[in-house]
Amino acid sequence: MTPALRRWLFFAGLAGLMAFYLWGMKGLPGFGNYPGPYGFIINHIAVGQTNATGVVSAVNFEYRGFDTVGEEFILFIAATGVAIVLRRLRDEQDENPAPDEALDRAASRTSDAVKVGALMFVGPAVLLGWYLGSHAQTSPSGGFQGGVVLASAFVMIYLSGEFLVFRRISPVSLIDAVGAAGAGGFAAVGLTAVVLGMPYLANFLPLGTVPGAVSSSGTIALISFFVGIEVAAAFILIIGELLEQTLIVRQGRH
Amino acid sequence: MAGHAAAIASPYSVPPGLMQALQVVVLVLVAAAATGVVLIRVPVRQTIAVSAYGLLLALMFLAFQAPDVTLSELTVGAVALPILLLLTLAKVRSRQK
Numbered sequence: 312m313t314p315a316l317r318r319w320l321f322f323a324g325l326a327g328l329m330a331f332y333l334w335g336m337k338g339l340p341g342f343g344n345y346p347g348p349y350g351f352i353i354n355h356i357a358v359g360q361t362n363a364t365g366v367v368s369a370v371n372f373e374y375r376g377f378d379t380v381g382e383e384f385i386l387f388i389a390a391t392g393v394a395i396v397l398r399r400l401r402d403e404q405d406e407n408p409a410p411d412e413a414l415d416r417a418a419s420r421t422s423d424a425v426k427v428g429a430l431m432f433v434g435p436a437v438l439l440g441w442y443l444g445s446h447a448q449t450s451p452s453g454g455f456q457g458g459v460v461l462a463s464a465f466v467m468i469y470l471s472g473e474f475l476v477f478r479r480i481s482p483v484s485l486i487d488a489v490g491a492a493g494a495g496g497f498a499a500v501g502l503t504a505v506v507l508g509m510p511y512l513a514n515f516l517p518l519g520t521v522p523g524a525v526s527s528s529g530t531i532a533l534i535s536f537f538v539g540i541e542v543a544a545a546f547i548l549i550i551g552e553l554l555e556q557t558l559i560v561r562q563g564r565h
Numbered sequence: 566m567a568g569h570a571a572a573i574a575s576p577y578s579v580p581p582g583l584m585q586a587l588q589v590v591v592l593v594l595v596a597a598a599a600t601g602v603v604l605i606r607v608p609v610r611q612t613i614a615v616s617a618y619g620l621l622l623a624l625m626f627l628a629f630q631a632p633d634v635t636l637s638e639l640t641v642g643a644v645a646l647p648i649l650l651l652l653t654l655a656k657v658r659s660r661q662k
Contacts, residue, residue, distance in 0.1 A: 365633075367633040368633075443636065451632035451633045451635075451636060452633075452636060453633065453636075455637060455640075456633075456636040456637055456639075456640050459640035459641065459644065459645055460640055462645075463640070463644050463645075463648075466648060546645060549649070550648060550649070550652065553649065553652035553653065553656065554652065556656050557652060557655040557656045557659055
Protein backbone atom coordinates (compact mmCIF):
# COMPACT_ATOMS: atom_id res chain seq x y z
CA MET A 312 0.00 0.00 0.00
CA THR A 313 1.45 3.31 -1.06
CA PRO A 314 1.56 6.25 1.40
CA ALA A 315 -0.81 8.22 -0.88
CA LEU A 316 -3.43 5.44 -0.87
CA ARG A 317 -3.03 5.03 2.87
CA ARG A 318 -3.67 8.75 3.35
CA TRP A 319 -6.83 8.58 1.22
CA LEU A 320 -8.06 5.61 3.20
CA PHE A 321 -7.45 7.54 6.42
CA PHE A 322 -9.32 10.61 5.21
CA ALA A 323 -12.25 8.50 3.94
CA GLY A 324 -12.46 6.79 7.35
CA LEU A 325 -12.16 10.13 9.15
CA ALA A 326 -14.97 11.63 7.05
CA GLY A 327 -17.22 8.65 7.82
CA LEU A 328 -16.43 8.81 11.53
CA MET A 329 -17.06 12.56 11.68
CA ALA A 330 -20.38 12.16 9.82
CA PHE A 331 -21.62 9.53 12.30
CA TYR A 332 -20.23 11.47 15.26
CA LEU A 333 -21.98 14.71 14.30
CA TRP A 334 -25.19 12.82 13.52
CA GLY A 335 -25.01 11.25 16.98
CA MET A 336 -24.28 14.60 18.63
CA LYS A 337 -27.40 16.07 17.03
CA GLY A 338 -29.55 13.53 18.88
CA LEU A 339 -28.14 14.37 22.32
CA PRO A 340 -30.22 16.38 24.78
CA GLY A 341 -29.22 20.05 24.97
CA PHE A 342 -26.41 21.22 27.23
CA GLY A 343 -27.61 21.10 30.83
CA ASN A 344 -30.92 19.45 29.96
CA TYR A 345 -31.42 16.18 31.79
CA PRO A 346 -34.24 14.22 30.13
CA GLY A 347 -34.57 11.13 32.33
CA PRO A 348 -36.89 10.85 35.34
CA TYR A 349 -34.56 8.93 37.68
CA GLY A 350 -32.33 11.83 38.74
CA PHE A 351 -35.29 13.98 39.71
CA ILE A 352 -36.97 11.11 41.57
CA ILE A 353 -33.79 10.28 43.49
CA ASN A 354 -33.22 13.95 44.35
CA HIS A 355 -36.74 14.06 45.67
CA ILE A 356 -36.83 10.92 47.81
CA ALA A 357 -33.21 10.00 48.68
CA VAL A 358 -32.72 12.16 51.79
CA GLY A 359 -36.11 11.13 53.21
CA GLN A 360 -35.54 7.42 52.56
CA THR A 361 -31.92 7.09 53.70
CA ASN A 362 -31.19 10.11 55.95
CA ALA A 363 -28.01 10.57 53.91
CA THR A 364 -27.41 14.08 52.57
CA GLY A 365 -24.53 12.76 50.45
CA VAL A 366 -27.02 11.59 47.83
CA VAL A 367 -24.30 10.32 45.47
CA SER A 368 -23.13 7.97 48.23
CA ALA A 369 -26.75 6.94 48.86
CA VAL A 370 -27.00 6.01 45.17
CA ASN A 371 -23.63 4.22 45.17
CA PHE A 372 -24.03 2.22 48.37
CA GLU A 373 -27.81 1.81 48.54
CA TYR A 374 -29.88 2.27 45.36
CA ARG A 375 -27.28 0.64 43.12
CA GLY A 376 -25.32 -1.07 45.86
CA PHE A 377 -25.24 -4.33 43.92
CA ASP A 378 -23.35 -2.65 41.05
CA THR A 379 -20.89 -1.22 43.55
CA VAL A 380 -20.21 -4.70 44.96
CA GLY A 381 -19.15 -5.71 41.45
CA GLU A 382 -16.91 -2.65 41.07
CA GLU A 383 -15.41 -3.34 44.47
CA PHE A 384 -14.42 -6.82 43.37
CA ILE A 385 -12.97 -5.52 40.09
CA LEU A 386 -10.39 -3.58 42.11
CA PHE A 387 -9.90 -6.51 44.48
CA ILE A 388 -9.24 -8.89 41.59
CA ALA A 389 -6.96 -6.36 39.86
CA ALA A 390 -4.84 -6.06 43.02
CA THR A 391 -4.79 -9.86 43.38
CA GLY A 392 -3.67 -10.17 39.76
CA VAL A 393 -0.83 -7.67 40.21
CA ALA A 394 0.29 -9.49 43.34
CA ILE A 395 0.25 -12.89 41.59
CA VAL A 396 2.18 -11.64 38.56
CA LEU A 397 4.74 -9.51 40.40
CA ARG A 398 5.27 -11.14 43.76
CA ARG A 399 8.62 -12.82 43.93
CA LEU A 400 8.61 -16.21 45.59
CA ARG A 401 11.26 -17.12 48.13
CA ASP A 402 13.38 -19.39 45.93
CA GLU A 403 12.74 -17.54 42.68
CA GLN A 404 15.70 -15.94 40.92
CA ASP A 405 16.46 -14.09 37.71
CA GLU A 406 17.76 -16.47 35.06
CA ASN A 407 19.95 -13.82 33.48
CA PRO A 408 20.58 -11.13 36.07
CA ALA A 409 21.78 -7.96 34.33
CA PRO A 410 25.49 -7.44 35.02
CA ASP A 411 25.97 -4.45 37.28
CA GLU A 412 28.78 -2.33 35.94
CA ALA A 413 29.27 0.03 38.86
CA LEU A 414 29.00 -1.99 42.05
CA ASP A 415 30.83 0.56 44.17
CA ARG A 416 28.64 3.59 43.53
CA ALA A 417 26.43 4.80 46.34
CA ALA A 418 22.67 4.87 46.01
CA SER A 419 21.45 8.42 45.48
CA ARG A 420 20.34 10.14 48.68
CA THR A 421 16.88 11.61 49.09
CA SER A 422 17.20 15.39 49.36
CA ASP A 423 16.12 17.01 52.61
CA ALA A 424 13.59 19.17 50.75
CA VAL A 425 11.81 16.06 49.38
CA LYS A 426 11.97 14.36 52.80
CA VAL A 427 10.44 17.29 54.68
CA GLY A 428 7.90 17.97 51.93
CA ALA A 429 6.73 14.36 51.80
CA LEU A 430 6.62 13.79 55.57
CA MET A 431 4.75 17.07 56.06
CA PHE A 432 1.87 15.73 53.99
CA VAL A 433 1.57 12.32 55.69
CA GLY A 434 -0.53 13.56 58.62
CA PRO A 435 -2.90 15.70 56.54
CA ALA A 436 -3.31 12.87 54.01
CA VAL A 437 -4.26 10.37 56.75
CA LEU A 438 -6.70 12.87 58.25
CA LEU A 439 -8.25 13.79 54.90
CA GLY A 440 -8.51 10.14 53.83
CA TRP A 441 -10.17 9.16 57.09
CA TYR A 442 -12.53 12.14 56.86
CA LEU A 443 -13.53 11.32 53.28
CA GLY A 444 -14.07 7.64 54.07
CA SER A 445 -16.21 8.31 57.13
CA HIS A 446 -18.35 11.16 55.74
CA ALA A 447 -19.86 9.54 52.65
CA GLN A 448 -23.32 9.95 54.17
CA THR A 449 -22.98 13.69 54.84
CA SER A 450 -21.17 15.36 51.93
CA PRO A 451 -19.42 14.65 48.62
CA SER A 452 -16.89 12.02 49.64
CA GLY A 453 -16.82 8.29 50.13
CA GLY A 454 -14.75 5.22 50.79
CA PHE A 455 -13.21 5.08 47.36
CA GLN A 456 -11.72 8.57 47.41
CA GLY A 457 -10.78 8.26 51.08
CA GLY A 458 -9.03 4.95 50.45
CA VAL A 459 -6.86 6.33 47.67
CA VAL A 460 -5.92 9.38 49.78
CA LEU A 461 -5.02 7.06 52.69
CA ALA A 462 -2.84 4.98 50.37
CA SER A 463 -1.10 8.12 49.11
CA ALA A 464 0.05 8.80 52.70
CA PHE A 465 1.99 5.54 52.55
CA VAL A 466 3.47 6.52 49.19
CA MET A 467 4.71 9.77 50.72
CA ILE A 468 6.49 7.83 53.46
CA TYR A 469 8.23 5.93 50.67
CA LEU A 470 9.01 9.20 48.82
CA SER A 471 10.79 10.46 51.92
CA GLY A 472 13.28 7.66 51.32
CA GLU A 473 12.00 5.28 53.96
CA PHE A 474 11.21 2.09 52.10
CA LEU A 475 11.95 0.05 55.20
CA VAL A 476 9.46 2.10 57.22
CA PHE A 477 6.98 1.75 54.35
CA ARG A 478 7.30 -2.03 54.61
CA ARG A 479 7.27 -2.07 58.43
CA ILE A 480 3.98 -0.15 58.64
CA SER A 481 2.42 -1.98 55.69
CA PRO A 482 3.53 -5.62 55.92
CA VAL A 483 2.20 -7.55 52.94
CA SER A 484 0.31 -10.13 55.03
CA LEU A 485 -1.48 -7.40 57.00
CA ILE A 486 -2.39 -5.45 53.85
CA ASP A 487 -3.68 -8.66 52.23
CA ALA A 488 -5.86 -9.34 55.25
CA VAL A 489 -7.20 -5.76 55.45
CA GLY A 490 -8.04 -5.77 51.74
CA ALA A 491 -9.87 -9.08 52.03
CA ALA A 492 -11.72 -7.89 55.14
CA GLY A 493 -12.84 -4.75 53.30
CA ALA A 494 -14.09 -6.57 50.22
CA GLY A 495 -15.64 -9.36 52.30
CA GLY A 496 -17.19 -6.86 54.72
CA PHE A 497 -19.15 -5.20 51.91
CA ALA A 498 -20.51 -8.54 50.73
CA ALA A 499 -21.20 -9.56 54.34
CA VAL A 500 -23.29 -6.42 54.98
CA GLY A 501 -25.44 -7.48 52.05
CA LEU A 502 -25.74 -11.07 53.27
CA THR A 503 -26.63 -9.92 56.80
CA ALA A 504 -29.72 -8.27 55.31
CA VAL A 505 -30.62 -11.60 53.67
CA VAL A 506 -30.21 -13.43 56.99
CA LEU A 507 -32.58 -10.89 58.56
CA GLY A 508 -35.15 -11.74 55.88
CA MET A 509 -34.62 -8.68 53.68
CA PRO A 510 -33.35 -8.33 50.10
CA TYR A 511 -29.58 -8.43 49.53
CA LEU A 512 -27.91 -5.15 50.62
CA ALA A 513 -31.15 -3.80 52.11
CA ASN A 514 -30.48 -1.11 54.71
CA PHE A 515 -31.07 -2.98 57.99
CA LEU A 516 -29.39 -0.55 60.40
CA PRO A 517 -31.16 2.36 62.15
CA LEU A 518 -31.05 5.43 59.90
CA GLY A 519 -30.59 7.93 62.73
CA THR A 520 -32.81 10.90 63.37
CA VAL A 521 -30.83 13.83 61.89
CA PRO A 522 -30.38 13.70 58.10
CA GLY A 523 -26.72 14.22 57.23
CA ALA A 524 -25.34 13.42 60.69
CA VAL A 525 -22.25 11.20 60.70
CA SER A 526 -24.23 8.57 62.65
CA SER A 527 -27.08 8.59 60.11
CA SER A 528 -27.85 6.51 57.00
CA GLY A 529 -27.39 3.00 58.43
CA THR A 530 -25.49 0.65 56.14
CA ILE A 531 -24.38 3.43 53.76
CA ALA A 532 -21.75 4.66 56.25
CA LEU A 533 -20.75 1.09 57.10
CA ILE A 534 -20.29 0.08 53.46
CA SER A 535 -18.32 3.26 52.77
CA PHE A 536 -15.97 2.31 55.62
CA PHE A 537 -15.43 -1.21 54.20
CA VAL A 538 -14.88 0.21 50.71
CA GLY A 539 -12.36 2.67 52.18
CA ILE A 540 -10.14 0.08 53.82
CA GLU A 541 -10.40 -2.24 50.80
CA VAL A 542 -9.39 0.50 48.35
CA ALA A 543 -6.56 1.74 50.59
CA ALA A 544 -5.23 -1.82 50.98
CA ALA A 545 -5.53 -2.55 47.24
CA PHE A 546 -3.59 0.57 46.26
CA ILE A 547 -0.91 0.07 48.93
CA LEU A 548 -0.57 -3.53 47.77
CA ILE A 549 -0.24 -2.65 44.07
CA ILE A 550 2.20 0.21 44.71
CA GLY A 551 4.17 -1.87 47.22
CA GLU A 552 4.55 -4.78 44.79
CA LEU A 553 5.72 -2.44 42.01
CA LEU A 554 8.15 -0.69 44.38
CA GLU A 555 9.61 -3.98 45.50
CA GLN A 556 10.12 -4.99 41.88
CA THR A 557 12.05 -1.81 41.04
CA LEU A 558 14.01 -1.88 44.28
CA ILE A 559 15.24 -5.46 44.04
CA VAL A 560 17.58 -4.48 41.23
CA ARG A 561 18.90 -1.51 43.15
CA GLN A 562 19.47 -3.31 46.43
CA GLY A 563 22.50 -5.11 45.06
CA ARG A 564 24.14 -1.83 44.18
CA HIS A 565 24.60 -0.35 47.63
CA MET B 566 -31.53 25.67 28.12
CA ALA B 567 -32.60 29.16 29.20
CA GLY B 568 -36.15 28.00 29.92
CA HIS B 569 -34.93 25.07 31.95
CA ALA B 570 -32.55 27.28 33.95
CA ALA B 571 -35.42 29.65 34.74
CA ALA B 572 -37.67 26.80 35.89
CA ILE B 573 -35.32 25.84 38.74
CA ALA B 574 -33.49 28.42 40.83
CA SER B 575 -29.94 29.10 39.67
CA PRO B 576 -27.65 26.72 41.58
CA TYR B 577 -24.77 29.21 41.56
CA SER B 578 -24.04 31.97 44.04
CA VAL B 579 -22.29 33.89 41.24
CA PRO B 580 -23.95 35.30 38.09
CA PRO B 581 -24.70 32.44 35.62
CA GLY B 582 -22.77 34.28 32.89
CA LEU B 583 -19.63 34.24 35.01
CA MET B 584 -20.11 30.52 35.72
CA GLN B 585 -20.50 29.77 32.02
CA ALA B 586 -17.33 31.77 31.28
CA LEU B 587 -15.49 29.67 33.88
CA GLN B 588 -16.84 26.47 32.32
CA VAL B 589 -15.68 27.53 28.86
CA VAL B 590 -12.21 28.45 30.17
CA VAL B 591 -11.87 25.10 31.94
CA LEU B 592 -13.02 23.20 28.84
CA VAL B 593 -10.43 25.02 26.68
CA LEU B 594 -7.71 24.27 29.25
CA VAL B 595 -8.70 20.58 29.34
CA ALA B 596 -8.56 20.38 25.53
CA ALA B 597 -5.16 22.12 25.50
CA ALA B 598 -3.78 19.83 28.23
CA ALA B 599 -5.07 16.70 26.43
CA THR B 600 -3.36 17.82 23.22
CA GLY B 601 -0.20 18.49 25.22
CA VAL B 602 -0.23 14.98 26.70
CA VAL B 603 -0.47 13.47 23.21
CA LEU B 604 2.26 15.72 21.77
CA ILE B 605 4.80 15.09 24.54
CA ARG B 606 6.80 12.03 23.50
CA VAL B 607 9.09 11.49 26.51
CA PRO B 608 7.31 9.02 28.81
CA VAL B 609 8.38 10.55 32.15
CA ARG B 610 7.37 14.05 31.06
CA GLN B 611 4.17 12.65 29.60
CA THR B 612 3.36 11.13 33.01
CA ILE B 613 3.75 14.52 34.70
CA ALA B 614 1.56 16.05 31.96
CA VAL B 615 -1.10 13.36 32.55
CA SER B 616 -1.08 14.29 36.23
CA ALA B 617 -1.64 17.98 35.39
CA TYR B 618 -4.35 16.94 32.94
CA GLY B 619 -6.04 14.92 35.71
CA LEU B 620 -5.98 18.02 37.93
CA LEU B 621 -7.64 20.07 35.17
CA LEU B 622 -10.28 17.38 34.62
CA ALA B 623 -11.02 17.49 38.35
CA LEU B 624 -11.47 21.28 38.12
CA MET B 625 -13.76 20.75 35.14
CA PHE B 626 -15.99 18.34 37.09
CA LEU B 627 -16.10 20.88 39.93
CA ALA B 628 -17.12 23.67 37.54
CA PHE B 629 -19.94 21.39 36.28
CA GLN B 630 -21.28 20.70 39.80
CA ALA B 631 -19.95 17.17 40.25
CA PRO B 632 -17.91 17.34 43.49
CA ASP B 633 -17.98 13.55 43.98
CA VAL B 634 -16.47 12.93 40.57
CA THR B 635 -13.98 15.73 41.29
CA LEU B 636 -12.67 13.80 44.29
CA SER B 637 -12.46 10.52 42.34
CA GLU B 638 -10.68 12.21 39.44
CA LEU B 639 -8.26 13.98 41.81
CA THR B 640 -7.29 10.76 43.55
CA VAL B 641 -7.16 8.50 40.50
CA GLY B 642 -6.22 10.83 37.62
CA ALA B 643 -3.82 13.17 39.36
CA VAL B 644 -2.27 10.79 41.93
CA ALA B 645 -2.80 7.05 41.50
CA LEU B 646 -2.39 6.76 37.72
CA PRO B 647 0.84 8.85 37.53
CA ILE B 648 2.34 6.89 40.44
CA LEU B 649 1.62 3.56 38.73
CA LEU B 650 3.00 4.89 35.42
CA LEU B 651 6.20 6.20 37.05
CA LEU B 652 6.75 2.91 38.87
CA THR B 653 6.23 0.97 35.66
CA LEU B 654 8.70 3.23 33.83
CA ALA B 655 11.25 2.72 36.61
CA LYS B 656 10.74 -1.03 36.37
CA VAL B 657 11.13 -1.08 32.58
CA ARG B 658 14.31 1.02 32.78
CA SER B 659 15.92 -1.11 35.44
CA ARG B 660 15.36 -4.13 33.23
CA GLN B 661 16.81 -2.43 30.13
CA LYS B 662 20.09 -1.56 31.87
